[in-house]
Amino acid sequence: MASTRPASKATLAADVWRDLFAFFWRSGSRNAMVLVSQELGLTPGHVKALLELQPDQPRPTGALAEALHCDASNATWLVDRLEEGGLVERGTVPTDRRVKTVVLTPLGAKTRAEVIDRLHEPPEDLLAL
Amino acid sequence: MASTRPASKATLAADVWRDLFAFFWRSGSRNAMVLVSQELGLTPGHVKALLELQPDQPRPTGALAEALHCDASNATWLVDRLEEGGLVERGTVPTDRRVKTVVLTPLGAKTRAEVIDRLHEPPEDLLAL
DNA sequence: ACTGATGCTTGAAGAGGTCAAGTGTCGTGT
């Protein structure tokens, strides 16, 4: 395990990263998102969207799309379904009536907190250290 | 950051995990897989499949499906497309002619190595330590 | 050899995501 003396700072960082990444991969965390989504009856896309929103902090749809690295229309669709579920609400910003903002409802904030709890929950192998 | 004295081993592990997870999340590694996939003209599913295969080590389709937490038919489809691209080849195991094995071709092994390189590549903020 | 179970494949259907066009609003130059 990375017992070779690193030639430089960069290679050290690379080594650390590689080990860290391998641990993440093997620990099953790669699809933790998918599992959590299924448990809560959401899709991975919705969960990612929830995580991008912070309570009491409205955000334009476009910013959401950019953060999610997806199309603006997809962001619209995601927000539609989240709104149907009562997790978010749309709003407008007075300075520019083109933009529609998205903000978490109390239920949305609760759900988001639950998602975060579940993602942080299982260290599994980490307990064995 | 986690300056509180942990009450137990479990809470320590939870703290470490939470910080680690937050770092992963903020570092942009959450969608590294998607980006790498796009760069190589593959889908995330195909990349995951490649990573589950080890060079010169044939693996039954079913085992692949289980590792990927997906349907067997989906595994078949993934292997079909990988085979079209010349990244894998199908084979049979003499002891049981029902199972079809999947093994990396030289090109597949090369592509897999490239994927791993790119995934391990960007520590970004890690260099700042 | 017959029967049930297993492993993979095929086809139809569903969900998630992108692309192109449409609507309403803003900023700017005239």
Add this chain to the structure above:
DNA sequence: ACACGACACTTGACCTCTTCAAGCATCAGT
């Protein structure tokens, strides 16, 4: 003030990925 292009979001058609249900070939037990 008004017309023009640019911008933000929405809508609809379309495509890919994934799953579900059924089918075929093979194996193991009786």
